[in-house]
Amino acid sequence: MLESLFGVPFDGLLLILVSTVGVFATVITYTRIAGLRSFSKMSSFDFVMTVAVGSLVATVAVSRSSLLEGMTALAALYLLQVAIALLRRFSPFKQAVDNKPLLLMADGTMLRDNMRRSRVTEDDVKSKLRSANVRNLDSVRAVVLETTGDISVLHGPGELDLSLFEDVRDARRIGGGGA
Structure with a gap:
C-alpha cells in the first residue's frame, strides 16, 4: 500500500529514515569534536564547508550510498576543517584561504x-x-x-x-x- 501511495517500497523509506537519522547524529558528533568554529560567523572557507556538509547529508539521506560511506565522507570534511583551522595560524596559508x-x-x-x-x-x-x-x-x-x-x-x-x-x-x- 505504501509503495503505491509514495512510489517507494517500505524498506526504501525505512532506509532513508535510518540514513537521515544516522547522518544527522554523525554531523552533530563531528561538529562537537571539531568545535564551535563550525557555527561561528562564516569565512568563505566555512561557507564552503557548510555547503559541502549539507550536500553530503542530502546525498546520504536519499541515495543508495551507505551510511558508513556518508560518515566517512563527513569525517574527511571535518578533518579538513580542523587541519585548515590549524594551518590558518601561518600567514601564507591564512592569506590563501581567508x-x-x-x-x-x-x-x-x-x-x-x-x-x-x-x-x-x-x-x-x-x-x-x-x-x-x-x-x-x-x-x-x-x-x-x-x-x-x-x-x-x-x-x-x-x-x-x-x-x-x-x-x-x-x-x-x-x-x-x-x-
Missing part, C-alpha cells in the same frame, strides 16, 4: 572605492553606523568589513591603537594617512 578585512570608512569619510570593490553600499554602512549609535559622521574613526562579512564600527574620542588594523587592507588611510 579574505583580508577591508577599510570602508576612515576619519568620517566613506571610502567609496573600497565600498565598490566589496559591493557594500552607502546605505549598508549607514545602517551599521546607526546600529552602533553613531550620531555624527565626524565621530567615526574607522569602519571595517570583516572577513566574516560583519561590519565593525569604531567611533568616539581617544586614540586608535593602530595595531588593531595590521591585517586590514588600506589601514594606512586612517589618521589622514593618504588616499
Whole structure:
C-alpha cells in the first residue's frame, strides 16, 4: 500500500529514515569534536564547508550510498576543517584561504572605492553606523568589513591603537594617512 501511495517500497523509506537519522547524529558528533568554529560567523572557507556538509547529508539521506560511506565522507570534511583551522595560524596559508578585512570608512569619510570593490553600499554602512549609535559622521574613526562579512564600527574620542588594523587592507588611510 505504501509503495503505491509514495512510489517507494517500505524498506526504501525505512532506509532513508535510518540514513537521515544516522547522518544527522554523525554531523552533530563531528561538529562537537571539531568545535564551535563550525557555527561561528562564516569565512568563505566555512561557507564552503557548510555547503559541502549539507550536500553530503542530502546525498546520504536519499541515495543508495551507505551510511558508513556518508560518515566517512563527513569525517574527511571535518578533518579538513580542523587541519585548515590549524594551518590558518601561518600567514601564507591564512592569506590563501581567508579574505583580508577591508577599510570602508576612515576619519568620517566613506571610502567609496573600497565600498565598490566589496559591493557594500552607502546605505549598508549607514545602517551599521546607526546600529552602533553613531550620531555624527565626524565621530567615526574607522569602519571595517570583516572577513566574516560583519561590519565593525569604531567611533568616539581617544586614540586608535593602530595595531588593531595590521591585517586590514588600506589601514594606512586612517589618521589622514593618504588616499
